[in-house]
Amino acid sequence: MEKTNKPKNQKFANFIKKNLYLILMIVCVIAIATMVAVTYALKQKGGAEDVIDASITETPAPSDNVPVTVEPQPDPITTEPVAVVEEVLFSLPLDGETVGVFANDTLIYNATLNQWATHEAYDVAAEVGTEVKCVYGGKVESITTSVLRGTEVVVLHESGMKTVYSLLGSDVSVTVGQTVKKGDVIGKIAETGTFEKHKGPHLHLEVWDAEGEKVDPMQFFESSDK
Numbered sequence: 001m002e003k004t005n006k007p008k009n010q011k012f013a014n015f016i017k018k019n020l021y022l023i024l025m026i027v028c029v030i031a032i033a034t035m036v037a038v039t040y041a042l043k044q045k046g047g048a049e050d051v052i053d054a055s056i057t058e059t060p061a062p063s064d065n066v067p068v069t070v071e072p073q074p075d076p077i078t079t080e081p082v083a084v085v086e087e088v089l090f091s092l093p094l095d096g097e098t099v100g101v102f103a104n105d106t107l108i109y110n111a112t113l114n115q116w117a118t119h120e121a122y123d124v125a126a127e128v129g130t131e132v133k134c135v136y137g138g139k140v141e142s143i144t145t146s147v148l149r150g151t152e153v154v155v156l157h158e159s160g161m162k163t164v165y166s167l168l169g170s171d172v173s174v175t176v177g178q179t180v181k182k183g184d185v186i187g188k189i190a191e192t193g194t195f196e197k198h199k200g201p202h203l204h205l206e207v208w209d210a211e212g213e214k215v216d217p218m219q220f221f222e223s224s225d226k
């Protein structure tokens with residue numbers, strides 16, 4: 001039936017049947033050749049480098065750019081205080097014997113006042129008249145005299161920190177507002193103050209940070225001076 005009704009179709013079908021194998025083979029050959037060519041081309045472009053290239057192409061995405069942009073911002077903020085802290089290095093106010101250290105968490109008996117108290121200062125004993133030198137450059141903020149603390153000179157430093165020289169004689173070598181350098185004579189050891197009289201004539205040196213908190217002066221001296 002088919003042969004008689006559709007001789008042309010039969011002829012075409014035969015043609016297709018004969019050529020189908022050829023067509024399929026050509027298609028297969030082209031497909032295989034293409035795959036081989038693509039694979040070879042990729043390997044040629046850079047085998048292992050392809051992996052690196054791929055990771056580089058993926059990582060520069062916004063997620064990586066953001067931390068890179070953020071990092072430089074805290075840098076100047078971190079650098080500034082660090083630079084200020086590193087610059088603070090005291091020279092010795094005088095050559096003498098240490099008769100009191102900083103103790104803000106321990107009560108120390110004060111024989112003069114007959115009471116237990118913290119001692120937030122560094123005490124150096126020396127003979128009356130010994131020159132007391134500025135430990136760090138700044139500006140004289142105030143000069144006061146009281147029965148307990150004798151004559152007291154407060155030097156304000158650039159960072160807001162202050163150094164306080166207590167128990168000095170009234171014959172100080174500086175005036176309020178004067179700029180002082182490390183090593184400049186501020187005053188002399190005396191017996192004016194009474195609150196630590198049991199230690200003999202000495203300098204009572206306090207350090208106040210920018211917030212007004214008393215801190216250990218020893219941390220600012222060179223380790224060889226301690």
Ligand SMILES: [Zn+2]
Nearest residue numbers: 100121123204
């Ligand atoms: Zn003291």
